[in-house]
Amino acid sequence: xxxxxxxxxxxxxxxxxxxxxxxxxxxxxxxxxxxxxxxxxxxxxxxxxxxxxxxxxxxxxxxxxxxxxxxxxxxxxxxxxxxxxxxxxxxxxxxxxxxxxxxxxxxxxxxxxxxxxxxxxxxxxxxxxxxxxxxxxxxxxxxxxxxxxxxxxxxxxxxxxxxxxxxxxxxxxxxxxxxxxxxxxxxxxxxxxxxxxxxxxxxxxxxxxxxxxxxxxxxxxxxxxxxxxxxxxxxxxxxxxxxxxxxxxxxxxxxxxxxxxxxxxxxxxxxxxxxxxxxxxxxxxxxxxxxxxxxxxxxxxxxxxxxxxxxxxxxxxxxxxxxxxxxxxxxxxxxxxxxxx
Amino acid sequence: xxxxxxxxxxxxxxxxxxxxxxxxxxxxxxxxxxxxxxxxxxxxxxxxxxxxxxxxxxxxxxxxxxxxxxxxxxxxxxxxxxxxxxxxxxxxxxxxxxxxxxxxxxxxxxxxxxxxxxxxxxxxxxxxxxxxxxxxxxxxxxxxxxxxxxxxxxxxxxxxxxxxxxxxxxxxxxxxxxxxxxxxxxxxxxxxxxxxxxxxxxxxxxxxxxxxxxxxxxxxxxxxxxxxxxxxxxxxxxxxxxxxxxxxxxxxxxxxxxxxxxxxxxxxxxxxxxxxxxxxxxxxxxxxxxxxxxxxxxxxxxxxxxxxxxxxxxxxxxxxxxxxxxxxxxxxxxxxxxxxxxxxxxxxxxxxxxxxxxxxxxxxxxxxxxxxxxxxxxxxxxxxxxxxxxxxxxxxxxxxxxxxxxxxxxxxxxxxxxxxxxxxxxxxxxxxxxxxxxxx
Numbered sequence: 001x002x003x004x005x006x007x008x009x010x011x012x013x014x015x016x017x018x019x020x021x022x023x024x025x026x027x028x029x030x031x032x033x034x035x036x037x038x039x040x041x042x043x044x045x046x047x048x049x050x051x052x053x054x055x056x057x058x059x060x061x062x063x064x065x066x067x068x069x070x071x072x073x074x075x076x077x078x079x080x081x082x083x084x085x086x087x088x089x090x091x092x093x094x095x096x097x098x099x100x101x102x103x104x105x106x107x108x109x110x111x112x113x114x115x116x117x118x119x120x121x122x123x124x125x126x127x128x129x130x131x132x133x134x135x136x137x138x139x140x141x142x143x144x145x146x147x148x149x150x151x152x153x154x155x156x157x158x159x160x161x162x163x164x165x166x167x168x169x170x171x172x173x174x175x176x177x178x179x180x181x182x183x184x185x186x187x188x189x190x191x192x193x194x195x196x197x198x199x200x201x202x203x204x205x206x207x208x209x210x211x212x213x214x215x216x217x218x219x220x221x222x223x224x225x226x227x228x229x230x231x232x233x234x235x236x237x238x239x240x241x242x243x244x245x246x247x248x249x250x251x252x253x254x255x256x257x258x259x260x261x262x263x264x265x266x267x268x269x270x271x272x273x274x275x276x277x278x279x280x281x282x283x284x285x286x287x288x289x290x291x292x293x294x295x296x297x298x299x300x301x302x303x304x305x306x307x308x309x310x311x312x313x314x315x316x317x318x319x320x321x322x323x324x325x326x327x328x329x330x331x332x333x334x335x336x337x338x339x340x341x
Numbered sequence: 342x343x344x345x346x347x348x349x350x351x352x353x354x355x356x357x358x359x360x361x362x363x364x365x366x367x368x369x370x371x372x373x374x375x376x377x378x379x380x381x382x383x384x385x386x387x388x389x390x391x392x393x394x395x396x397x398x399x400x401x402x403x404x405x406x407x408x409x410x411x412x413x414x415x416x417x418x419x420x421x422x423x424x425x426x427x428x429x430x431x432x433x434x435x436x437x438x439x440x441x442x443x444x445x446x447x448x449x450x451x452x453x454x455x456x457x458x459x460x461x462x463x464x465x466x467x468x469x470x471x472x473x474x475x476x477x478x479x480x481x482x483x484x485x486x487x488x489x490x491x492x493x494x495x496x497x498x499x500x501x502x503x504x505x506x507x508x509x510x511x512x513x514x515x516x517x518x519x520x521x522x523x524x525x526x527x528x529x530x531x532x533x534x535x536x537x538x539x540x541x542x543x544x545x546x547x548x549x550x551x552x553x554x555x556x557x558x559x560x561x562x563x564x565x566x567x568x569x570x571x572x573x574x575x576x577x578x579x580x581x582x583x584x585x586x587x588x589x590x591x592x593x594x595x596x597x598x599x600x601x602x603x604x605x606x607x608x609x610x611x612x613x614x615x616x617x618x619x620x621x622x623x624x625x626x627x628x629x630x631x632x633x634x635x636x637x638x639x640x641x642x643x644x645x646x647x648x649x650x651x652x653x654x655x656x657x658x659x660x661x662x663x664x665x666x667x668x669x670x671x672x673x674x675x676x677x678x679x680x681x682x683x684x685x686x687x688x689x690x691x692x693x694x695x696x697x698x699x700x701x702x703x704x705x706x707x708x709x710x711x712x713x714x715x716x717x718x719x720x721x722x723x724x725x726x727x728x729x730x731x732x733x734x735x736x737x738x739x740x741x742x743x744x745x746x747x748x749x750x751x752x753x754x755x756x757x758x759x760x761x762x763x764x765x766x767x768x769x770x771x772x773x774x775x776x777x778x779x780x781x
Binding site: 031 | 408409444447449450452455458462463475476479480482483484501506544545547549772775777
């Protein structure tokens, strides 16, 4: 009991410390570093939306940049045409819902590699549209001259807005993951046939999970446009989607903070290391290979098994069964899975 | 029970964190001025401490180009041109030390923007040079204007950079707009007696602008563009396009590429299918640029093209530039090298003219006022939109005495404006060139 409570307290303290560091950042570092961390948090939010589906349902999307980019283009186009802030966000919302619904409907009857292929194709369709509908999207040149709303125009208020939204989105995804609904999603991941024989409408669950995930991706897309004050087809490209999946895997699939760790590594390599090392894509590839080989659970998963190993050597009590941040089975197993078994 | 208390504690901790965050948001960081969106105001950057010191001080240049990714070769050539020029002057101009910080943008607008921010905010550069691709260039220019830092473009050809998005701080110092360099093509083709033409261009902004430039002047002269083909960037196999061109029955073909593998692949198909012997071809700046000529070899001989850079022009300044570059790199400079070299030359000239003191808009004003007859491109001035007005060469691929291929001008259009003879108002009243507005 005390051990569990201690772990809980340590974790809570670590989280608190992390958040204090993040909140203090603009006061102790330069404007550039702050805006770089804003970018990490935004990328982490997009990764969290992919992580939600990958972790809960084992469905890896390589097309989520398409959803984020659609929302981003909504805001960018509306801003470019002089719409008010409210209508910009409304347009982004409508577009996010529409495009998430398209993703959801086309992918809700698939799983595994087929889901991956469908999302890949959809992402490419969005990319193609942004590229070809030049009258609206500016084509390859993209849309420039977008300005953030007054309140978050300075880099540091924007940073706090991003941080707040990141915390809210992460908490929300965590709560959803632990809810009965989230456990049904996990049940689907464990065994689709069992869940469907129990009467669960699997496509409906997959569709709704895509809507939730798409909504978070949409927020990330809007923030990304506000961060860059620019958008172009690159934002919908395969590279963006693929790097997002890399972030998820690097950080640890299904972990709450994995996306943040993964995004920090990828963004740092892409934007900071590349200043000093010309072959930064090679470095990123090597990091990826090393993580896959030695910590298949990603950085967070690796740290966790390290901690478990240390606890075991100390002769402490065995820790909780495969302590998974997202859900701690055993503590509250109200899933249909348990009733079935 | 225990799970519940843990959860309760977590919720409490979460709430505390949020409250803390909210509390911190209320006050601005010490360094954040009220106008933090403009870290360096245009006029004020000259007294930034590291500049304006005794003995002229330092002029810091942030140089952005892609040296990884799909356009790495072109981005590396940009660096070569820039470095070559400053090596000659000993990294000095009008008593000011020139310090260049190179950054790789990987051809990605996001990376380009982050790197530009780093250069401006951390390195406190006096100017940004680059990047190369149109979308990265437009993104960086927009940021540079906000930050009040001059942005010079040695290669980027996007029309809007000096048209609909023009700004006094942004100068296209080493290239022309996509349409500008091809207006002369349509005019020249008509004067050669061609009356019908088929065009093939890459299917994105640069291609639309290039083909529109050709089509607009060609049809205005009385010619007819019978068909327009658009190929996706990175096309490997041009055989279907070449067959369509051969079957079109047009008097000539106008082909534009953004250089690189597309240019080589197209010309190879065009020659190997034997169409080169049946049909006159006119290409743009980059299809038979130096970067491609080595790969194409003799099959490129005799191909005509239009460009603002002609390495075979008989002029002392070009000969000197070629000698310098060939000595160091063993090849004839491409359009990317020339653009960066010219940019460096213009910065040098502007600093000389202002005693090394100009920064911000003063610097771009000084660059715009440069009126020289002997640049590597020929006689150059700048228009009100910060775009060069200068010569366009109709070139032919010929063999140099040492057996290397190069482009020799056979006809020159002097002082070509980005608006040709149409005038700024007429061009800017139309929407940008696209597949719906192809200049036909």
